[in-house]
Amino acid sequence: MEFGFWNLDFITGGFKNPSLQFYNRVSRSAINIDFGVIELAEISEFRGVRYNTATVQYMQNVICPPYDVISPQAQQELYERNKYNMVRLELGLEQEGDSERNNRYTRARAEFNRWLKEGVLIQDQVPNYYVHEHSFEIGEAKKKRLELHACVRLEPWENKIVVPHEFTMAKAKADRLDLMKACSADFSPIFGLYEDPGGKINQLIVNRVKSNPTYNFQSGTESHRLWAVNEPEFVQRVSHFLIPKPIYIADGHHRYETALAYREYRRELDPGCSGNEAYNYVMMALVSFSDPGIVILPIHRLVRGIRADTIDKFRKELTGYFDVSEASAGDMSLSAAAGSIRIYGLAPGQVLGLTLLPSVRVNDFLKQKHSEAYGKLDVSVVQHVICEKLLGLPPGDSDNLAYTPSGESACRMVDSGQFQFAILLNPVSTSAIKAVADANDRMPRKSTFFYPKLPSGLVMFRTDGEI
16 A cells, blocks of 8 residues: 655534433424433434546546545546546646636636536435445455545534544634635545444444445445445435434544634625525435454654754654664554553664653643643654654644655655655544543644545535525
């Protein structure tokens, strides 16, 4: 598996009446539950916008990755692959002479409206849940991930109905907000995780999607099957099981915060809003924490621009914080123990294994208080002990760092002289993500890489009108 390197950049909440009433808009029935004040997620079907297979015969030619993993080279290749490729909406090319009236956001709006008018895209006539079966390979293993695409009512983080685990950057959110303002649409889903003890929701989905998918296509080593599902019994039962469960953001923190900002923008334009407008919701792909197809890759650090005397001092000081062992260049395996980290390339071909000493506590190096779960993360050790304390790098992003989920790519770029050395990490587990989020904390940025990325273009969500 090869990666390039990238600079990283039902139904209601907030009840105050102890007799809670849940309204199912499909069955037009209500369920009263008497259990006091509680905050719950509101999850809904929606009338998705999809590619018309009568016009677009090869779906593999029109889907694209999410915006934040599309390199300039990949962007150009996707443009050339098909004139209806989703990249033209998701991440349009900038052009010389772009202005306030003519830019990649206004061009995306024009393309989106034209594709709808010409029937390239069609909007479903009835609301659906969309089930996506995403099959893929990683190494020698073949895996399958099952996602429920739905709309989720936007809630601020402090309500703890939708829960984050990473921090965000303002620049990325500004870009996504400009696109939403121009197009009034979500083009790619946010990746959300939910608890499913006993696998009840997963079994409901599996039983429903055994045949006759709306889409069924292969894209490289990945395959995609999509079903549009609206049977009342299925909708009611899935919604019933999802009611009391918080949703943990796996991937898409920037887009969620952008959707919150977009909602406020639309509310200012619409002071008489009812709360049922589509812009009060965001499209998500919901996956069970226990889904065997969840794969999280680590995000390795590549280091450059460090003075030679600083590196010499760094080598000597490592033993004050870590148990240091030397391994062969062919042994890049990592221990599963917390604080087990590899450094490649401090000397040519050298691999150092680092295990945090029991006497060293990450939280002792923090200027701001963090949870115990935060302090146990390898990425926290790297951020605060290695990068900030020993290398003297500033908190957050630095020109001295770049990132990749591929250990092979990291070592190759060190060997080529692009970087001085690489810091290689273990992947973060879903249980660690949940522990940090449940502690009302967030991981350092660039902690997780969910693989494979959710494609943009399977289903889209228009934010005009009511849900």
